[in-house]
Amino acid sequence: MSTVVIRGARPYGEDAVDIEVTDGVITGIGSDLEVGTDVEVVDATGLVALPGFVDLHTHLREPGREDTETIETGSRAAALGGYTAVFAMANTDPVADNAVVVEHVWRRGQEIGLVDVHPVGAVTVGLEGEKLAELGTMARSAARVRLFSDDGLCVADPLIMRRALEYTKALDAVIAQHAEEPRLTVGAQAHEGDLAARLGLAGWPAVAEEAIVARDCLLAKHVGARLHVCHVSTEGTADVLRWAKARGTRVSAEVTPHHLLLDDERLSTYDPVNKVNPPLRTAPDAKALRQALADGTVDCVATDHAPHASQDKDCEWSAARPGMLGLQTALSIVVATMVEPGLLDWRGVARVMSERPAEIAGLPDQGRPIAVGEPATITLVDPAARWTVRGAELASIAANTPYEGMELPGAVVATYLRGRLTARDGKATA
Ligand SMILES: NC(=O)N[C@@H](CC(=O)O)C(=O)O
Ligand SMILES: [Zn+2]
Ligand SMILES: [Zn+2]
Secondary structure, eight states, X not given: OXXXXXXXXXXXXXXXXXXXXXXXXXXXXXXTOOOOTTOEEEEOTTOEEEEOEEEEEEOOOTTTOTTTOOHHHHHHHHHHTTEEEEEEOSOSSSOSOSHXXXXXXXXXXXXXXXXXXXXXXXXXXXXXXXXXXXXXXXXXXXXXXXXXXXXXXXXXXXXXXXXXXXXXXXXXXXXXXXXXXXXXXXTOOEETXXXXXXXXXXXXXXXXXXXXXXXXXHHHHXXXXXXXXXXXXXXXXXXXXXXXXXXXXXXEEEEOHHHHHOOGGXXXXXXXXXXXXXXXXXXXXXXXXXXXXXXXXXXEEOOOBOOOOHHHHSSOGGGSOOOBOOTTTHHHHHIIIIITTTSOOHHHHHIIIIIHHHHHHTOTTSSOOXXXXXXXXXXXXXXXXXXXXXXXXXXXXXXXXXXXXXXXXXXXXXXXXXXXXXXXXXXXXX
């Protein structure tokens, strides 16, 4: 039996307590707990204790682009960012559209042991949008896939989407849609608006996202299936979600840290570090997304952590790949955009970064209350810390962070997965 006492932590930012952890489970919570001589005591004075974060949207690039990220380096970035579970998107090479690939990702994640790596299965074979992948085989595999997505690409054909919703309903799974009507984004490089016009970049109109979200909400309601909307980026999408939820659609949605903080003004330098899908939108969109996250219209934060090699980013705008790192900066961006302005308290942070994503993905042992008898899957946050982002110092192999040189508030100090320390003071334990 191994026992640790986390001393003086503030669960959800509330009163300081001691948290006793024995064999991976919380066995005591109270002030000044008795501590035996063989017990390790961790000083957590002033730190906020939250349930470990769950990321529904991560790109780990293994298999296929291990020069930019691997399950191992991505697991380190996740643990350092306070995550205890991540969902690895299917747009790898080969695509995770079959049991062999998803089982590899799941097993490799467990071998490393820093974070539960849940593979997302592709909806269509090869992400080609034409033929449904074997969803049932992936669901029944050792990886027990419950989240399916062609992310990077939209399941654009409405009949394929309808069939996919029917299958996932039967499997008690959920489709995560990258909402982008491809006919409206041919050649698109930036949010369609004044700035793109001035910069001479072909536009990616908000309606390309909103039209698919509206269509899919209607389809999900018709089928009685669940739908999850990836990286919501416009005010209009938040309006559609509000309408769909009010009429009983089983829809959930995520927003990325970068769409909460950044806007298309950043594109004026033509630095491709700001290129991402969906594109950075306007400042009023970002403001509306913060409001939608605060009021629950958007359920959770997901990083869309998207590592890219320097040769795919340090090049001309049109040739650069879209995507940004996100795992190690997410908590700080949520503090800057939601906690500091008073839009969310720490209970709210637990909701959007842990509890809701765990519920959406159906993870029984993540996003749990910090209470006796619950798994000791806990993230300790220093709310007073400030730190400066340096891409080269992040655990990812790639360094494409849009926050380079920015000083951010709030820092993850330690992460525990079922009682096991996975990161502490900026170092992953494996
Ligand atoms: N977000 C991005 O800009 N890129 C993602 C794909 C995606 O999330 O659509 C990627 O895989 O690089
Ligand atoms: Zn996407
Ligand atoms: Zn993505």
